[in-house]
Amino acid sequence: MNKLYEFFDVTADAGFYAYGENINQAFENAALAMFNIITDTQNVLNKKTYTFSIQSEDKISLLYDFLEELLFIHETEFMLFSKFNITIDNNLNLKAIIKGEEINWEKHKRGSEIKAITFHKMNIEQTEDLCEIQVILDL
């Protein structure tokens, strides 16, 4: 696996594929892709840790709820994140430990604001040793 994620073309918005050897890794890289739309995560230090858990009815909904929760913490706590540790169990319980630092636009690169996560073409494809995620964000 070479790439963690890559962006693709959508007329009005932003789309990305995120990859992982398993679903946990693919979710982690999806989060990384999302924060690289907001900023350049290479300049985001791991100063503060947040943890949260969510549960959803299916994998797609879990992905949606996970990304939405990240967006919520980013907007309400003025945080940027660059390190994600995700574990999903068989009952679709997701546990997240995420690390980052408070926004400082003097230091962090200013990217785009994400309005919302969409269900449009949202997809999770799993094979034995690869998981690929597709997401389109409303900007």
Add this chain to the structure above:
Amino acid sequence: MNIRDIICKIDKDVYEIPGSYNKKMRARGRLYLDDESLENLEDGALEQIANVACLPGVYQYVVGLPDMHFGYGFPIGGVAAFNQRNGVVSPGGVGFDINCGVRLIKTNLTKQDIEYKLDEIVEALFKDIPSGVGSKGMITLEENEINDVLDHGAKWAVDNGYGWKEDLEYLEENGCIEQADSNLVSEKAKKRGIPQLGSLGSGNHFLEIQVVDEIYDPEIAEIYDLKEGMVTIMIHSGSRGCGHQICSDYLRIMDKAYKNHNIDIPDRQLACSPLDTQEAQNYLKAMFAAANYAWANRQIITHGVRKTFEKILGKSSKDMDMGIVYDVAHNIAKKESHVNEKGVSSDLIVHRKGATRAFGPGRVEVPEKYREVGQPVLIPGTMGTSSYVLHGTQKAMLETFGSTAHGAGRVLSRKKAKEDFSAEDIKRNLSNKGIKLKAASDHIIAEESPGAYKDVDNVVKISHETGIAKLVVKLSPLAVIKG
């Protein structure tokens, strides 16, 4: 069958998708496009019109406007009206940025009056009006105050000292839909809303200083108080994270509701619920609350603009006659009565997604001062291009549920725009035209390059020529502030 093979031209720049295209269609599609825009349009956007025409209670036809393009479920630049009796409500028909809209502020200043201070004004506006991702709004709300904002909109803002009493008269819905209910807004949406009130946002949102450059209809321009050479200020912003969250919350609810109510929909993103259900009623009241938030937001930004002008120019905003021309919502659904060509009146739920209300003469919803000529219709351009004021028409009332286009409409992806255009070139280009540009980041400048959008001049031309909203004045930018 390809959808293009069945589209028929019924008039100059007017096309129809017959209901026979797909056996689930309950209405036709009606498109206001010239040949070239139709040719360049994604097939997906045409399919979306046909899909929306499959929803229960859809009335007459689904409208595609001159700036139409592909959206999520519903196309952007479209209007869908549903019978209140047997129709549905759909969050996808409004979009994430509930009551994204445009406000126009007039002045008694000319370009010469501000030219020598323009740099200072732009720097101060950029500093005073928060914009860009991750910015805190101009005001700090107490936790319980968010409910008042959601329930009372711009009225809350004016009551709390942000603006003038008379401002409210010149806002669509007077800046407050009374059926809004903050109890139906999630804690999450409120938390996202609290820190962002009084901020512009990012992407295509902007604040612009303009000048009235050309007058097409002198009589109506006079009624709108617009004179050649007058400096105006345009605000394009919406309901921020609060509205986005309300849409997301109810999309999840509707995704269950359409299954529970056995509604057959061709695309999951058209998730909807019959008007008389709890889900639909709750969505409407929460969506109205988001709309109120957006009106409060644009009201607070207006206040900020006035304060900045006062500070730099040393005159009071009353002395500079900085009143509001109008404020329009272009992502919203509302209960409205419409009379069709046969004279039959119907009570409808009109969804406008990327569509501006363009009510014609005589409608009580239009401020008294403008009622005889129809409402002002504000169509913003893109960075460095002109914007326009049009007026609503009787033709729009008969044909488009009193609606027209909302802007230029994107044609190039952000990724492609960044590859094709550089921020430096765009800045130089604008500077050569004498337009100042201040943005939170260079990469937004490239993404929002005018070349990434349809030609707004052509969008308003189609609107004017088909008569669904007619030109009044052209506004040219002097300075642009982007998030």
